[in-house]
Amino acid sequence: MDFQFTEEHLMIQQAARDFAQTELKPGVIERDEHQKFPTEQVRKLGELGFMGMMVDPKYNGAGMDVISYVLVMEELSKIDASTSVVVSVNNSLVCYGLEAYANEAQKQKYLKPLATGEKIGAFCLSEPEAGSDATSQHTTAEDMGDYYLLNGTKNWITNGSTASIYLVIAQTHPEKGSHGINALIVERGMEGFAIGPKENKLGIRGSDTHSLMFTDVKVPKENRIGADGFGFSFAMKTLEGGRIGIAAQALGIASGAFELAKQYAKERKTFGKPISEHQAIAFKLADMATEIEAARLLVLKAAWLKDQGLPYAQASSMAKLFASEVAMKTTVEAVQIHGGYGFVKEYHVERLMRDAKITQIYEGTSEIQKVVISREILR
């Protein structure tokens, strides 16, 4: 067992850390307040190879491993989880989904511009009445011979209005249940495809979350991913990897808040000494550090399993479940350590606390992770 990162991992981690400090930190409060999408930052992340990190260079990707991906996700998320969710969805849901399951023509056409960040992707599974209960798809993709007629509404779609390429899950054969679902590649601008208003969210406010409406959208048959009826398996398999990215995001939010709290505790004095020297605060920091380290080990284990080509569904759900709970707990404590300062925007921890909450909800709630884990361990 080797707990050392390679030189390359350390360089990638440092590059992400530098990027977060120089490119994400300035303006992060304003983007959060005004719900401003990080357009320029995402463009630069594309130039660094961070939008298609794990994609094979033959499809314009950076050819890095999953460990590198989680290191980058952690560093970006310490500062700006709104930007890191864009990175996560593009890398581990859209690019991975296409690289693993699309055909060669689809990869040439759609994966290549996504891997460079020239285009952004969105993953469209959730619906007004199908969030956790993902097999209950009401969006339909009626088989019309050489095309599918797509009708329905998708909800809570990350990159909703900034994406150009959408992977849309829809029901084709209702009588077959989850085995009648397809995954279709839908392009922005296809006739009948409308984007609803931006959601006004508690956290990750810089990211771009919308409902999408499809009315008689004609999607060519050649845009279906995999065999007829593969769509639900496609979504589930892709989410297994996506959850590693969100676990790393949660880890980053937690470690970002911890670093701020530790720094503040060493500087702020009460009763004649830094508050870090009061056991009430020192013990909080000890608990936070221990839980963050445990979360980090789970995240890295899941990433390592994926890199090795070993099964990782259980590990990714455990990592996401635990890291998101640590993110929530740590950020609440970080605000508490900051006292009144923690409640105002300039000190960053209130934003991290708001951002932490979504990590317990998207890509499967904590309860869904427990469904996945319990099924695996009881199998």
Ligand code: CAA
């Ligand atoms: N890989 C392959 N196939 C899978 C699978 C997997 N991981 N999980 C399930 N399947 C298959 C099953 O084997 C089953 O096939 P059979 O009938 O042949 O056995 C079929 O799919 C149906 O599976 P289940 O019976 O297990 O389905 P279920 O209704 O019990 O639901 C669930 C399972 C785990 C709860 C699933 O619905 C789920 O994960 N829900 C949460 C969805 C989710 O994470 N949504 C997030 C939206 S994306 C997002 O948030 C992105 C973003 O913007 C940031």
